Amino acid sequence: MADTALFRDTIFALASGATPSGVAVVRISGRDAASALEVFHVKQTVPRRAHLTVLSNSDGDPIDQALVFWFPGPASFTGEDVVEFHLHGSAAVLNAVFQQLGTLRNWRMAEPGEFARRAFENGKMDLTEIEGLGDLLAAQTESQRRQALSQYSGSLRTLYDSWRQSLLILRASVEADFDFSDEEDVPGSVAEYVSEDALSLARQIEQHLNDGRRGEIIRNGLRVVLIGLPNAGKSSLLNALAQKDVAIVTEIPGTTRDVLTVSLNLGDQLVILSDTAGLRESEDTIEQEGMRRAEEAARQADLVLSLCPADQPGSHVVFDPESDTNFPPVLKVRTKYDLIDTARTGGTFEVEAADEIGVSIKDGRGLDALIAALIRFGSVSDLTSGENRNNPLITRTRHRLALQSCVESLTQAGDDHLPLEIRVEYLRTASDALGQILGRIDVEDILGHIFSEFCIGK
Ligand SMILES: Nc1nc2c(ncn2[C@@H]2O[C@H](COP(=O)(O)OP(=O)(O)OP(=O)(O)O)[C@@H](O)[C@H]2O)c(=O)[nH]1
Ligand SMILES: [Mg+2]
Missing domain, CATH: 3.40.50.300 (P-loop containing nucleotide triphosphate hydrolases)
Structure with a gap:
C-alpha cells in the first residue's frame, strides 16, 4: 500500500443520498478504521458479513440500531481497512455518529472523491475505471449506464493494457536484439518486425479512434x-x-x-x-x-x-x-x-x-x-450491449488525445528511415501515452481534476 501523507488520516463520510432517508450509509476508510467498531461498542464482526447491532456512545447510551460491515484491507473498495454503518437516515443519527468519529486523533471528514482516490492509489482501480465509476454515478440514460458500467468493469483498461503489454514485449525483444548485435552477428529482421508490429498496432488504434465519437456522444x-x-x-x-x-x-x-x-x-x-x-x-x-x-x-x-x-x-x-x-x-x-x-x-x-x-x-x-x-x-441503441461489449468506445477527449499521440509515436517507430535507437524511443513514448490513459504514469496534474468531480462519500 502506498504510504504517503495522503493516507495518514482515517476518513469518513455519508456515502448515501440526502437525509431524511430510509437508510444512510456511513463509510469509513483508513488505517484506524477498525477503532470505529470499538468507539461504538460493536462487539464482534465477521469480515464482509452484515452484523445487526446497536451503536452506543461513550456513555453507553444507544445512538441507533445499525447494520455493520467490516472489510479488512486490502479486500475493500479503497484497499484500506473499511467499516460501513447502515443507519437510519436522519440528521440527528448522523450528527451523533460524526461527532463521535470527529473526536478521534487523525480522523476527519473525507473530501469529494477521496475514497476513489485511495482506491486508485492502492491499485484497486485504474483511471479509466475510476472515470467509469464517476460516469455511472452521473448516468441518466440506459446507454450511459451501460457504457459507464462497462468502463467501470475494466473494458477500456483491458484493451489499453493489452496494447501496452504488446509494446513492452516488442521493446524488450528489440533491446535484446541490440545486445546481441554488439557481438557482430546482426539479425537483419529486427528493423522489419519493429515496423510491422508498430504500424499494425497504429492501424488498430486508428480503427478504435475512428468511432464517430459515439462513446463521447453517449x-x-x-x-x-x-x-x-x-x-x-x-x-x-x-x-x-x-x-x-x-x-x-x-x-x-x-x-x-x-x-x-x-x-x-x-x-x-x-x-x-x-x-x-x-x-x-x-x-x-x-x-x-x-x-x-x-x-x-x-x-x-x-x-x-x-x-x-x-x-x-x-x-x-x-x-x-x-x-x-x-x-x-x-x-x-x-x-x-x-x-x-x-x-x-x-x-x-x-x-x-x-x-x-x-x-x-x-x-x-x-x-x-x-x-x-x-x-x-x-446509433447507440446496441453499441453498448451484446457483442459490442468487447469493443469499448472512447468516452473522453483525454483518451482521444493520448491515443492520437500514441498513433503518432507508433508511426515514427514504424519509419525505417530512422535509426533503430530512435524508433525504440518512440515505442516508449507510445506506451507512455497508453500509460497516461490508465493513470500509470505522469498524471499527477489531472488527478485533482478527475477526483474533484466526485461527490463526497465516493
Ligand atoms: N400548420 C402548421 N403550423 C405550424 C407547424 N409548426 C409551427 N407552425 C406555426 O408556424 C408559426 C411559427 O412557428 P415557430 O415555432 O414560432 O417558428 P420558429 O421557426 O421558431 O420561428 P422564429 O422563432 O421566428 O425563427 C407558428 O404560428 C406555429 O403555430 C406545423 O407543423 N403545422
Ligand atoms: Mg422560434
Missing part, C-alpha cells in the same frame, strides 16, 4: 441544433420533442432570439436539443446577435436539423456547408407537413424529398420518424 449527449428561416417551426418542433412548452411560439417571424437548450431522453439516448433564432437578412441588432449565436451553436453541434416549411419550397438554410468541411452533418426536415394536404392543388407545395423527413406538429406525423433518425444518428 456520455455527453448528442448535441442537435435546429436552424431555419424565421417561422420555419423550430420552436414548435423543440416543444413537441420536449413535450413541454419550453420555447415561445408565435406567427411573428423572428420570435426566438436566444439559443434555448433542453435535455431529452430519446430512446435511451441523451439528446441536447437547441432552438435558435431564425436566419434572414435583418437590420435589427438583437436579431443579428441571435443569428450569430445560432451559427455558433450549429457549428458546435453533432447534428444540425435544417428546417424548411412545406409552404416555402427550397428554403433550407445552412451556413454554406459546402465550402466548410468542418460543418456538422445536416439533416433536412420539412415542417408544417399538414399544410401539404390542404393546399396540394396550389402547386407551391413541395413533397418530402428523399433526403428529408416531413413532420407536422399539428397532426404529429413524422415525429416518430424524426426521433428514430436522431437515435440512428447517435
Whole structure:
C-alpha cells in the first residue's frame, strides 16, 4: 500500500443520498478504521458479513440500531481497512455518529472523491475505471449506464493494457536484439518486425479512434441544433420533442432570439436539443446577435436539423456547408407537413424529398420518424450491449488525445528511415501515452481534476 501523507488520516463520510432517508450509509476508510467498531461498542464482526447491532456512545447510551460491515484491507473498495454503518437516515443519527468519529486523533471528514482516490492509489482501480465509476454515478440514460458500467468493469483498461503489454514485449525483444548485435552477428529482421508490429498496432488504434465519437456522444449527449428561416417551426418542433412548452411560439417571424437548450431522453439516448433564432437578412441588432449565436451553436453541434416549411419550397438554410468541411452533418426536415394536404392543388407545395423527413406538429406525423433518425444518428441503441461489449468506445477527449499521440509515436517507430535507437524511443513514448490513459504514469496534474468531480462519500 502506498504510504504517503495522503493516507495518514482515517476518513469518513455519508456515502448515501440526502437525509431524511430510509437508510444512510456511513463509510469509513483508513488505517484506524477498525477503532470505529470499538468507539461504538460493536462487539464482534465477521469480515464482509452484515452484523445487526446497536451503536452506543461513550456513555453507553444507544445512538441507533445499525447494520455493520467490516472489510479488512486490502479486500475493500479503497484497499484500506473499511467499516460501513447502515443507519437510519436522519440528521440527528448522523450528527451523533460524526461527532463521535470527529473526536478521534487523525480522523476527519473525507473530501469529494477521496475514497476513489485511495482506491486508485492502492491499485484497486485504474483511471479509466475510476472515470467509469464517476460516469455511472452521473448516468441518466440506459446507454450511459451501460457504457459507464462497462468502463467501470475494466473494458477500456483491458484493451489499453493489452496494447501496452504488446509494446513492452516488442521493446524488450528489440533491446535484446541490440545486445546481441554488439557481438557482430546482426539479425537483419529486427528493423522489419519493429515496423510491422508498430504500424499494425497504429492501424488498430486508428480503427478504435475512428468511432464517430459515439462513446463521447453517449456520455455527453448528442448535441442537435435546429436552424431555419424565421417561422420555419423550430420552436414548435423543440416543444413537441420536449413535450413541454419550453420555447415561445408565435406567427411573428423572428420570435426566438436566444439559443434555448433542453435535455431529452430519446430512446435511451441523451439528446441536447437547441432552438435558435431564425436566419434572414435583418437590420435589427438583437436579431443579428441571435443569428450569430445560432451559427455558433450549429457549428458546435453533432447534428444540425435544417428546417424548411412545406409552404416555402427550397428554403433550407445552412451556413454554406459546402465550402466548410468542418460543418456538422445536416439533416433536412420539412415542417408544417399538414399544410401539404390542404393546399396540394396550389402547386407551391413541395413533397418530402428523399433526403428529408416531413413532420407536422399539428397532426404529429413524422415525429416518430424524426426521433428514430436522431437515435440512428447517435446509433447507440446496441453499441453498448451484446457483442459490442468487447469493443469499448472512447468516452473522453483525454483518451482521444493520448491515443492520437500514441498513433503518432507508433508511426515514427514504424519509419525505417530512422535509426533503430530512435524508433525504440518512440515505442516508449507510445506506451507512455497508453500509460497516461490508465493513470500509470505522469498524471499527477489531472488527478485533482478527475477526483474533484466526485461527490463526497465516493
Ligand atoms: N400548420 C402548421 N403550423 C405550424 C407547424 N409548426 C409551427 N407552425 C406555426 O408556424 C408559426 C411559427 O412557428 P415557430 O415555432 O414560432 O417558428 P420558429 O421557426 O421558431 O420561428 P422564429 O422563432 O421566428 O425563427 C407558428 O404560428 C406555429 O403555430 C406545423 O407543423 N403545422
Ligand atoms: Mg422560434
